[in-house]
Amino acid sequence: MKIFIYNIGYFLLEAKRTIRLNPLSNLFSVIGTGLILFLLGMVLAGWSVGDKLIVALKDEAEVSAYFMENTNEKDALKLVNAIKGMEGVMDASYIDETEAKAQMEKMLGNEADILGLFDENPFEAFIEVKINLDYMDQVLSDVAKLDGIDYVRDNRKVLEQMKGISDGLKLFGVLIMAAVGITTLIIISHMIRQGIYNNRDQINTLRLLGAPDGFIGFPFLLAGTFLTLLGGGLAAGLLILLLNEGYSHLSGFIPFIPLPSLEELSDKVSLLILLVSAALGLLGSLFGVSSIGKEE
Amino acid sequence: MIEAKGVSLTYHDGTVALKDVNIEVKPGELVYITGHSGSGKTSLLKLLIGMEYPTSGSLKILGQPIKRGKARKIRKLRKKIGPVFQEFKLIEGRTALENVMMGMRFLGISPRKMKTEAISALTKVGLEHKIRSKVENLSWGESQRVAIARAVARKPELILADEPTGNLDHDNAINILQILNSFRDNNTAVVITTHATHLIENQEDATYIRVNKGEITIEHSSEKIV
Numbered sequence: 001m002k003i004f005i006y007n008i009g010y011f012l013l014e015a016k017r018t019i020r021l022n023p024l025s026n027l028f029s030v031i032g033t034g035l036i037l038f039l040l041g042m043v044l045a046g047w048s049v050g051d052k053l054i055v056a057l058k059d060e061a062e063v064s065a066y067f068m069e070n071t072n073e074k075d076a077l078k079l080v081n082a083i084k085g086m087e088g089v090m091d092a093s094y095i096d097e098t099e100a101k102a103q104m105e106k107m108l109g110n111e112a113d114i115l116g117l118f119d120e121n122p123f124e125a126f127i128e129v130k131i132n133l134d135y136m137d138q139v140l141s142d143v144a145k146l147d148g149i150d151y152v153r154d155n156r157k158v159l160e161q162m163k164g165i166s167d168g169l170k171l172f173g174v175l176i177m178a179a180v181g182i183t184t185l186i187i188i189s190h191m192i193r194q195g196i197y198n199n200r201d202q203i204n205t206l207r208l209l210g211a212p213d214g215f216i217g218f219p220f221l222l223a224g225t226f227l228t229l230l231g232g233g234l235a236a237g238l239l240i241l242l243l244n245e246g247y248s249h250l251s252g253f254i255p256f257i258p259l260p261s262l263e264e265l266s267d268k269v270s271l272l273i274l275l276v277s278a279a280l281g282l283l284g285s286l287f288g289v290s291s292i293g294k295e296e
Numbered sequence: 297m298i299e300a301k302g303v304s305l306t307y308h309d310g311t312v313a314l315k316d317v318n319i320e321v322k323p324g325e326l327v328y329i330t331g332h333s334g335s336g337k338t339s340l341l342k343l344l345i346g347m348e349y350p351t352s353g354s355l356k357i358l359g360q361p362i363k364r365g366k367a368r369k370i371r372k373l374r375k376k377i378g379p380v381f382q383e384f385k386l387i388e389g390r391t392a393l394e395n396v397m398m399g400m401r402f403l404g405i406s407p408r409k410m411k412t413e414a415i416s417a418l419t420k421v422g423l424e425h426k427i428r429s430k431v432e433n434l435s436w437g438e439s440q441r442v443a444i445a446r447a448v449a450r451k452p453e454l455i456l457a458d459e460p461t462g463n464l465d466h467d468n469a470i471n472i473l474q475i476l477n478s479f480r481d482n483n484t485a486v487v488i489t490t491h492a493t494h495l496i497e498n499q500e501d502a503t504y505i506r507v508n509k510g511e512i513t514i515e516h517s518s519e520k521i522v
Contacts, residue, residue, distance in 0.1 A: 002404050003401070003402055003403075003404055006401070006404070006405070006406060006407050006410075007401050007402075007407075009407075010401060017389070201385070201387075202387045204385075205385040205386075205387060205398075206398070207371065207374075208345065208347070208374065208379060208381070208385065209374060209375075209379070209398075209399045209446075209450075210371055210372065210373070210374030210375035210376075210377070210402070211371075211401075211402045212371065212402060215401070215402045
């Protein structure tokens with residue numbers, strides 16, 4: 001530890017020398033690592049958006065029961081009470097035409113002006129039934145059988161599709177993470193081995209003078225971690241640009257999608273990429289530095 | 297300090313470098329290893345610094361057995377040795393001072409003390425005016441002296457110098473030998489290989505190990521016949 005503290009300045013200078021010894025090769029390694037980590041960042045961002053979407057849709061797990069014609073409000077409230085008593089139903093409430101329109105206006109947000117095109121309120125009254133997803137089939141069947149209920153509309157298909165996409169994205173993400181991890185480790189450890197090869201005379205001299213492998217290898221470890229972090233920084237920068245650009249387009253086209261906030265997503269994914277790059281840089285450098293011992 | 301009993305060294309290609317070597321070097325001793333090129337001097341020195349292992353016999357340096365499988369302990373042992381290599385092994389792109397300090401960085405010496413000791417060693421070898429010079433800009437003799445400063449600044453118990461007079465003119469060679477000899481004290485032994493036997497005549501209180509085709513004969517200064 002004493003040796004480490006006494007030599008912090010030396011280690012940093014040696015790491016700088018190692019990087020400058022082969023600047024072009026190191027630059028390409030940084031760009032390569034950065035692009036690979038950028039790919040990982042995109043998957044992580046997709047993952048995050050998908051998760052948010054699923055959670056939002058699950059929160060909205062509900063069915064809408066529409067009345068037969070000539071059902072008055074009194075009968076409708078009786079139906080609401082009957083539905084409330086069913087297993088798997090968390091809540092049920094009567095939504096009249098005005099409230100139905102208000103809900104849609106809220107959902108459309110800035111685009112709600114479109115509803116002004118209608119002369120009359122196009123929405124009809126219904127019962128909003130919040131359910132436990134596990135009981136969806138049973139609740140649908142029971143509600144549909146009730147007298148006075150014309151038809152029941154559910155968002156099961158959407159939920160199932162979204163869940164499928166989310167699961168696929170997760171699997172894809174895991175595969176990408178594995179590929180990114182292995183590729184980064186190979187690039188970094190190769191870069192370090194190259195640095196060690198370029199400094200082989202110095203390393204041999206240090207060995208003959210009795211320097212321990214840890215002392216010899218530490219500057220390479222610093223250099224490798226720094227270069228990978230640089231790649232991580234590049235990836236985070238590109239990702240922030242991409243997210244800014246993507247959000248400015250997405251929010252206009254698909255206002256219904258409940259995206260996580262841009263700042264939250266950018267910060268989360270950038271931080272994750274930097275942490276992953278630091279960890280991979282350290283690990284890759286350790287693999288590379290392990291070759292010092294083998295040369296004796 | 298050095299205890300070799302029946303040591304032989306045969307390289308992988310079958311070349312026999314040393315045969316049945318028996319040596320004992322005590323603290324404070326000055327030892328010259330002489331012999332023609334290819335006689336086995338450097339092989340003997342490589343054994344002493346743990347770059348090669350005896351193929352038979354027993355060798356101990358500062359109490360540490362030199363044998364295969366002891367790499368980590370031999371690396372530790374090297375911290376107590378001040379080697380001066382034939383080709384110097386200075387690190388280019390660094391100054392003379394940085395090179396000397398490089399040999400001390402892993403000895404647990406504080407940076408301030410390390411710098412003071414390194415400057416002192418460079419001053420002793422007459423290079424106080426070159427401490428900031430890059431080693432690639434130094435002459436052969438100056439590089440040799442930086443290598444010596446790097447070896448002695450570590451306060452080693454054993455100084456091993458391989459052909460330190462090679463490629464130097466007579467005066468510079470004598471000067472280098474005198475410098476190396478000056479670092480000998482009660483705790484530090486100095487072992488020097490050289491083929492230039494004319495430079496080490498009339499040396500008082502020295503041991504001469506003559507190597508010829510891998511076999512050695514030992515003489516002391518009082519009985520020396522070169």
